[in-house]
Amino acid sequence: MDIIFATKNKGKLKEVKAILEGYNVMGMEEAGIEIDVIEDGETFEDNAIKKAKEIMLISNKIVLADDSGIEIDYLDKKPGVHSARFLGENTPYTIKNQKVLEMLESAKKEERTARYVAVIAAAFPDGTVLTERGIMEGEIAQEPKGENGFGYDPIFYIPEYKLTVAEMEPAEKNKISHRGIALRAIKKRLDEKIS
Secondary structure, eight states: OEEEEOOOOHHHHHHHHHHSTTSEEEOTTTTTOOOOOOOOOSSHHHHHHHHHHHHHHHHOSEEEEEEEEEEEGGGTTEEGGGTTTTTOTTSOHHHHHHHHHHHTTTOOGGGOEEEEEEEEEEEOTTSOEEEEEEEEEEEEOSSOOOSSSOTTGGGEEETTTTEEGGGSOHHHHHHHOHHHHHHHHHHHHHHHHHO
């Protein structure tokens, strides 16, 4: 069963393929789809659904899309839905992460709580749209650590593991990550719909 995952991010695609085994998951490049869907929704759900539906209409295949981001309580849950566009879409995450750390300079340890949120939408050629949400709670570290992962992973600290997400092994991260939780939930619903 072919499924397109609406991303050009190779790190994300690798994560998705590991969780959705049993399905032939292709990124947009592999599927030969060039478009950029403008993510202008108010919520993670809005953006994920918009991407999945637009690419499903072009490809006439099942399309999964996600929108995810980090909510930092000290910053009133920002950058939230704007996480990828925080400080500009092409700004490297090393700079974004440094800016977050600066913004939290005066935050006490208990004020550094944050969560990663991911919403996965599945759009089917029959018009059905399903969504699932995954959340991973943590806090913002004092400094970036680790080489694995991408995005805000070097500054996202998981107290029970005593590691940032970027210090975790990919398989360990997939077990607890916001995207992993949402993907496993959507996989269950795909299996039910397709079987």
